[in-house]
Amino acid sequence: MGRALQILGLIAGLTGLVLQFCITIPASMEAGRGLFGSVVFYFSFFTILTNIGAVLVHLSLLSATGYAWLPGFAGPRVRAGVAISITLVFLVYATVLAQLWAPEGLFLLCDVLLHYIAPVIFVLWWLFAGADGKTRWADIPIWMLYPVAYLVYALARGHTTGEVTYPFLDVAANGVTSVAASALAVTVLFLVLCILAVLADRGVSRFRTG
DSSP: OOHHHHHHHHHHHHHHHHHHHHHHHHHHHHHTOOOOHHHHHHOOHHHHHHHHHHHHHHHHSSTHHHHHHSSHSSSSHHHHHHHHHHHHHHHHHHTTTGGOOOHHHHHHEEEEIIIIIIHHHHHHHHHIIOOSSSSOOTHHHHHHHHHHHHHHHHHHHHHHHHOOGGGGOOOHHHHHHHHHHHHHHHHHHHHHHHHHHHHHHHHHHHHOOO
């Protein structure tokens, strides 16, 4: 069951990432960015970065040499951290961002793969096979570094280039107070997910051994 979910997750994640890259770069260049700027734009989204992390976790565990060339992504701390982060991707998109646009065609396919299918598969895999009871409360500050670092990057990029990756981080349009409130809400949500992940990891481990 665990291996089947990993294979499905790898296929969904890779398909979504590659397809999104192939349609984003031309569209971005048509909008006036250069090739380098378009590539940077593509990699500036939390969704893209998190799905890359999920794909690397799958690769590290499915490959016979995965532990050798991707040792960091095979560990329990990273597996849980990616599960938390990709759950955040799903929740924020489903509750907030999905209401703000209506993608069509290949953009819709990428949207579904990266925001719904790949996240759900990864979390199911983690619960069935990836969680092993080795996460600790001390892991939470380490997991928190990722969204905080991304938030700093996204705000800095918005300030210096005027390009905002997510509408709720647009200071010019929403104001500092609104953006601060949104950032705080997402950070608190991530913290809650971290706590739930530790509890779930321990609960699943006890269930398997019991």
